[in-house]
Amino acid sequence: MTHLLELNSVSKVYHRGLINAKANVALRDISLTLSEDEPTILTVAGESGSGKTTLAMLLLGFITPTTGQIIYRGQNITSLRGKDRLAYRREVQAVFQDPFAVFNPFYTVDHLLSVPIKRFKLAKNKTDARNRMEEALTAVGLRPEDVLGRFPHQLSGGQRQRINVARALLLKPRLLIADEPVSMVDASLRANILETLRNLQRDHGVSIIYITHDLTTAYHIARSIVVLYRGGVMEAGDVDAVIKDPQHPYTKLLVDSIPWPNLNQRWGETPIIARDDSATGSGCPFRSRCPSAMDICATRPPLFQTGEMQAAACYLYDKKPEVVAEKLTQLLPV
Numbered sequence: 001m002t003h004l005l006e007l008n009s010v011s012k013v014y015h016r017g018l019i020n021a022k023a024n025v026a027l028r029d030i031s032l033t034l035s036e037d038e039p040t041i042l043t044v045a046g047e048s049g050s051g052k053t054t055l056a057m058l059l060l061g062f063i064t065p066t067t068g069q070i071i072y073r074g075q076n077i078t079s080l081r082g083k084d085r086l087a088y089r090r091e092v093q094a095v096f097q098d099p100f101a102v103f104n105p106f107y108t109v110d111h112l113l114s115v116p117i118k119r120f121k122l123a124k125n126k127t128d129a130r131n132r133m134e135e136a137l138t139a140v141g142l143r144p145e146d147v148l149g150r151f152p153h154q155l156s157g158g159q160r161q162r163i164n165v166a167r168a169l170l171l172k173p174r175l176l177i178a179d180e181p182v183s184m185v186d187a188s189l190r191a192n193i194l195e196t197l198r199n200l201q202r203d204h205g206v207s208i209i210y211i212t213h214d215l216t217t218a219y220h221i222a223r224s225i226v227v228l229y230r231g232g233v234m235e236a237g238d239v240d241a242v243i244k245d246p247q248h249p250y251t252k253l254l255v256d257s258i259p260w261p262n263l264n265q266r267w268g269e270t271p272i273i274a275r276d277d278s279a280t281g282s283g284c285p286f287r288s289r290c291p292s293a294m295d296i297c298a299t300r301p302p303l304f305q306t307g308e309m310q311a312a313a314c315y316l317y318d319k320k321p322e323v324v325a326e327k328l329t330q331l332l333p334v
C-alpha cells in the first residue's frame, strides 16, 4: 500500500517569551497514515486546546514539526522546493471554520474562484476558466447562476462555505484539510456541507482530514477517527468502534456528551408511524434538507413532522443499511 500521507512521531512545541521561554507541547508523538489507493475521511477530534489546529497548520506546511516527519507521497514536506512545493500547495487544500472571514467583501465569487485558476495556471483561456468554475460549483451542489457575479454579503453562510469547498476542488486536490468546517453554519446547513464533503471523497477521490470537536458530525462522515487529548492520541480506529465502544475515559466523556435521540420517545403528541421504504438512504425525499439528526431530534420540540424525523433517522444511520433498518424498526414500530 502506498501512502498519501504519513506522520511519523510528529511533535510540536511552542515557546513563549525570550528569556526563560516556556515550552508548550501542542502535539506529542503523533503517527498516522492515509492510503493513496483508497481515499478516505479521517476525523481528528478533541476538545479545545487539544492540538487540532496545530495539526492542520503542520499538514498545510504553515509551521514545521519540532520533531518527527510529515511525509506526503514519499517526500518530507519540510524539504519540498520549487515544483514539488507548488504541487503540494495545489494538492493539499484547506477549508476553515469561518466562511465569512475568507471573503473580501469587495470581490465577487467569480474573483475568488479565478485567483487559484490564475495562480496555478489551470485554464487555457477565459471560457475554460469559466467552465472549471461552473464544474466546481456544481460538484458542491450550487447552481453557478445563483452565485456567480454575487458579492459575499449576498450569500448565506452555507453557500459561502460550499464556495470555499468549490475553490479547493478547482485545484483537484488529493487531500483536503477541513478544520471545523461546519461549526459556524446553522444545523440545517451542516448536513448539506457534510454531504458535500462526503461526495468529494466518494466521487472525486479526495481524502479528507476532518477536524472537529464534535463527535456527532464525525460519526456522520468519517470512516476512522483519531481522538486527541492534550496533544496526544488517546484513541484511534474505526469510527463506529470508537464511538460505540470507547476505551479511554476521555473518549467516553466525549461520547457521553453526544445528544443521542431517545428511541423510545414519541414525537410530541404525534405517535410515530411506520415508515415508507423510500425514506431511507439516498432515496430519502427529505435528504437535501435533513438537518443534523442528533442536534434537532434530541434537543428541540417537534420542528418537523413524522416523515422528516424518519429521514433524519435515516440520515443518521445511513452509512450502514442494516443499522438503518434495525434502528428504524425500533423507532418506527409497524
Ligand SMILES: Nc1ncnc2c1ncn2[C@@H]1O[C@H](COP(=O)(O)OP(=O)(O)OP(=O)(O)O)[C@@H](O)[C@H]1O
Pocket (backbone or CB within 6 Å): 014, 015, 016, 024, 025, 026, 046, 047, 048, 049, 050, 051, 052, 053, 054, 055, 213
Ligand atoms: N502560536 C502559538 N504559540 C504558543 N502556543 C500555542 C500557539 N498556538 C497554539 N498554542 C497552544 O497549543 C495548544 C494547542 O492549540 P490548538 O490551537 O492547536 O488547539 P485546538 O485543539 O485547535 O483548539 P481550538 O479547538 O480551541 O481551536 C494550546 O495549548 C494552545 O494554547
